[in-house]
Amino acid sequence: MELEEISKKVRKDIIQMIYEAKSGHPGGSLSCTDILVYLYFKEMDLKKDKFILSKGHAAPALYSVLSQKGIIDKKELKTLRKATGSLEGHPCIKTKGVEVSTGSLGQGLSVANGFALAKKLDKKPGYVYVLLGDGELEEGQVWEALMTANKYKLDNLVIIVDYNGLQIDGSIEEVKTLDNLEEKIESFGINVICCDGHNMTQIGLALAEAKQNSTATCILANTIKGKGVSFMENSASWHGKCPSEDEYKKAIEELG
C-alpha cells in the first residue's frame, strides 16, 4: 500500500478513536501522521531501531500505526482513554511497541539520548528516532538534552520536530516565540534539516541525510496542525478537543 494511503487510514483512525473516547488530541496527532507512517512503514528496522513519541499527546496516531503494523490488536483502538481499556491517553510502556512512557513534555529526548548512548557503548547498530512537538521545545529539559546529544556526538540519534506552529494557548509566536529555531538548534551543535512534514519524499530525503551526519540531527518538519480535516487545520482550538457527531461525520467524509 502507498504510504499516503496508510496515512489516510491512520487519520481516520485518529478521528474515530478520539470520537469514541470523547476526548483526545486530534490537531497534533494529524500533524505528525505522515512522519510516523514514514518511520514505521519505510524507515525503521524494528529489530534494531527505536522510536520515542516525546509529544505523547499524539498517542492516537502512534496507536493506529502500531495496530497497522500488527504490533497491537486493532480492536484495542476502541479502548483508548477508557478505564476498562488498555490504551492510555498518553503512551504507557505497558502497551506493546511503546519503549517508554511519555506525555509529560520535554522528557523524551533525554531518554532517546540514553538509548543512543547505550547503542554506542554496546557497539550495537540501529538508530533512535524521537518526535517532539514544537511547543514542547519551550521545556528547558529539551535544551539540556540537546547539549548532551552534542557532547556525545550521537550520530545514531534523529530528532524530529513536528513544527505545526500552534500550541494550546495559541500560536507559538504568541505564546513564547521560537525565533530563529533553526539557528538556535544549530548553535547547540546539532545538524538541522528542514522538510515538508507531509511530503513523503521530502521526509525520506531528510532522514537519509540525517543518517549521513557525524553528530545528532534535528529535522524540522513543517506541518499543519489538524492536517487532512479542513476545519481542524491550522486551528489551536483543535489541540485537545473531541469532534461533535456532525464534525466527526464531516471529518471522516473528508478523509475519504
Add this chain to the structure above:
Amino acid sequence: MKSTRKAYGEFLALLGEKNKNVVVLDADLAEATQTKMFRDKFPDRHIDVGIAEQDMVGTACGLALSGKTVFASSFAMFLAGRAYEQVRNTAGYSHVNVNLCATHSGLGVGEDGATHQCLEDIALMNAIPGMTIFQPADDTATKKILEYCLKIDGPKYIRLGRNDVPFVYSEDAKFEAGKSNVFGDGENGTIFASGITLAIALDAQKELKEKGKNVRVVDLYSIKPVDKEMIIKCAKETELLISIEDHSIIGGIGSIISNVLTEEYPKKLIKIGVNDKFGKSGKAEELYKLYGITKEDIVNKF
C-alpha cells in the same frame, strides 16, 4: 569513620571492574558524590551531563531500558527535588531498573544551607508507586545494600550522606528490602533510626542503659517497603516509641512508622526530626543541636 557517599564511590569503582555493563551518570558533582572514583577508572562509562539533573534522570532511564546497569547521582535536593517529575514520570511510571543514588541529604549538608539541604526527598520518593528506598547507615551497609539493589527490579532511591559516620555493621550483616536490623532487646523503649541517625540512636541507647533504661534501636535502612512487622512488634513489646531522622518529620520515617501504627497497632510515636522548617548554614553538628536531632533529645524523652 567514613561517609556513605565515599562507600558508594568505592563500591562503584569495584563493581566497574567486575561488571562491564555498569554505567554511572553524574551532573557536575562527581567530586562530591564520589562517582569520580568510577570516572577515574572507567571514563568511557561515566556520563557527565553537566548541571542538568532532569536530563540526567531521562538519560539514565534510556540507558537502563537498553539493559545497562545504571547508577545516577546528584545531591538529594537536585535528584529527588529538581528532577522529581522526571523520576516520577519516566523512572517511576515506566518502572525503570535504575539506581538513583542521592548524596548530601538532610541537614548534614551543613554550611551550604537550606537551598542544598533536602529534607523532603523521602516524602517525595515514598509517594511514587513501585519505588524502593534505602538509607544505609555506614560503609558496610552502603556496599551491601547497593549490591542487593543489583538483584531487585524497578527504580531504587538510595539516600546517602555527606559526613563521616562510624562503622556500625560487621561483614556478616544482612540487608533486604522490607527488613530492618535491631540492636538490643530492651523493653523500655524503641528508637527507630535510619542513615546518619543510627549512630546517634546507638549512643543514646548506651547512655540510657547507664541510667537504667533498656531500649532497643531499629535501623530502618529499608524505608520503602518498610518493615511493618518489626514496627508492630516493637510497639507491642516496648513502652516508649521514638523516631529520629535527618529529614522533615512530615513524610519522613516518623510519618511512615505512624502510618503503620495507625493502621495496625495504634500507639503514640515521638518524632524527632526537622519540624516543618527549612535548614540553614552551619556545621552539621551545630545544626543537629539547633534542630533538636541529638542523643540528648532522645535521652530527655525517657
